Amino acid sequence: NAGTLISAPFATITQANSVVAPGDTVLVRGGDYVDQQIRPGVSGNASNKITYRGYNNELPHVQGGDVSKPVGDAGNPVKINNRSYIVVDGFNLYTPILTYGVAVRFDGTNNELLNSQIVNPAVVPGQPESSAVSPHAGFGLTAAKSKFNTFEGNLVTGWWQGMGTGSGTEDLVVRGNVIAGNIHTQIAVGPRQGMETVDDPNPLRHLYEGNIIG
Numbered sequence: 001n002a003g004t005l006i007s008a009p010f011a012t013i014t015q016a017n018s019v020v021a022p023g024d025t026v027l028v029r030g031g032d033y034v035d036q037q038i039r040p041g042v043s044g045n046a047s048n049k050i051t052y053r054g055y056n057n058e059l060p061h062v063q064g065g066d067v068s069k070p071v072g073d074a075g076n077p078v079k080i081n082n083r084s085y086i087v088v089d090g091f092n093l094y095t096p097i098l099t100y101g102v103a104v105r106f107d108g109t110n111n112e113l114l115n116s117q118i119v120n121p122a123v124v125p126g127q128p129e130s131s132a133v134s135p136h137a138g139f140g141l142t143a144a145k146s147k148f149n150t151f152e153g154n155l156v157t158g159w160w161q162g163m164g165t166g167s168g169t170e171d172l173v174v175r176g177n178v179i180a181g182n183i184h185t186q187i188a189v190g191p192r193q194g195m196e197t198v199d200d201p202n203p204l205r206h207l208y209e210g211n212i213i214g
Helices: 013-019
Strands: 025-028 031-034 050-054 060-063 078-080 086-089 092-094 102-109 112-114 117-119 139-147 150-152 155-157 161-165 173-175 185-188 207-209
Touching: 013 025, 078 086, 092 102, 139 155, 155 161
Parallel strands: 025 050, 031 060, 050 086, 060 092, 078 102, 086 112, 092 117, 102 139, 112 150, 117 155, 139 161, 150 173, 161 185, 173 207
Antiparallel strands: none
């Protein structure tokens, strides 16, 4: 299919990733997209962003690859790596339990994650961690080696750590999110040891505003 008509869509998000260009909007129908990623092959620019959005308020469910595949490769339902001016708006994003790693990762500059759900489906709210999830089930959401990214209007729950900022992250905007029900930490900012090193030398340059944390 040409992918330009609702009657002749691409079969996969992967196919859309390979052809998007600055100024394009990828409209994704509701339903389950298993073992796929939102991972555009090119960047947008300030005047022509690349946008991935649920079609007509439908909710697409994007699941990254299983844990037998390398973490940081197929395991991430969204991986914005060395890309700029990418918008991801209105998705349910999840991955099978990670032994180590990150579900949704945003590197690069001037990218936006909006109105999306990053929920670990293996976790039952209110249960002790030992009965719910491995103590190394990873981060729900991170930004690393990035500048001027925005996370707004999202739900992050059920992970070992909800959100983290990695080395080289500057001027991150975290606004109007619900980051709650994560087992160990809701938001990790600053040096830390363990599953994933978080070394953020400029935490005061980030803006955290209007979030519900708990």
